[in-house]
Amino acid sequence: MKNLRLKAARAGKDLSQDQLATLCGVSRxxxxxxxxxxxxxxxxxxIAICKALDKTLDELFWE
Amino acid sequence: MKNLRLKAARAGKDLSQDQLATLCGVSRxxxxxxxxxxxxxxxxxxIAICKALDKTLDELFWE
DNA sequence: GATTTTTGTAAAATATACTTGACATTATTC
DNA sequence: GAATAATGTCAAGTATATTTTACAAAAATC
Numbered sequence: 001m002k003n004l005r006l007k008a009a010r011a012g013k014d015l016s017q018d019q020l021a022t023l024c025g026v027s028r029x030x031x032x033x034x035x036x037x038x039x040x041x042x043x044x045x046x047i048a049i050c051k052a053l054d055k056t057l058d059e060l061f062w063e
Numbered sequence: 064m065k066n067l068r069l070k071a072a073r074a075g076k077d078l079s080q081d082q083l084a085t086l087c088g089v090s091r092x093x094x095x096x097x098x099x100x101x102x103x104x105x106x107x108x109x110i111a112i113c114k115a116l117d118k119t120l121d122e123l124f125w126e
Numbered sequence: 127g128a129t130t131t132t133t134g135t136a137a138a139a140t141a142t143a144c145t146t147g148a149c150a151t152t153a154t155t156c
Numbered sequence: 157g158a159a160t161a162a163t164g165t166c167a168a169g170t171a172t173a174t175t176t177t178a179c180a181a182a183a184a185t186c
Contacts, residue, residue: 027145042103055119
């Protein structure tokens with residue numbers, strides 16, 4: 001299942017996958033895979049993504 | 064940094080590390096390491112832990 | 127206080143998150 | 157509509173999350 005909330009939050013900050021990846025210290029492919037959904041990222045990466053997008057874990061990753 | 068909120072939530076459910084591990088489908092050492100804090104679990108495991116303890120991601124893993 | 131349960135911890139092996147590089151496709155912008 | 161930026165995706169490699177086995181220490185139970 002795709003993570004559309006993440007995609008929307010990133011769009012809300014006007015960031016490309018590449019820019020978000022740089023902010024989080026990971027590769028663009030990793031961000032792409034997380035948005036695509038067939039992926040199980042680490043909590044530290046999720047937290048980094050949330051901070052970059054001014055969101056919380058519940059807002060982006062809770063079901 | 065230790066995850067004392069996790070430890071407290073587990074105690075609140077009267078579960079041993081081993082019991083929580085079984086509920087989450089991981090080994091006892093994994094739960095121990097997460098509580099100890101020198102660890103970076105995957106988001107799926109964090110979600111499984113939260114569900115087992117009736118907590119949300121923000122309650123147990125947000126800073 | 128002996129027994130059992132729970133927890134801390136460590137080493138070696140396995141599974142998988144993440145990277146790098148590369149190319150194709152789709153959207154933007156001029 | 158050509159040029160550029162953004163995204164999807166794949167294969168091979170590296171880093172690290174997680175398992176297994178095992179033993180010792182601490183806590184709980186009798």
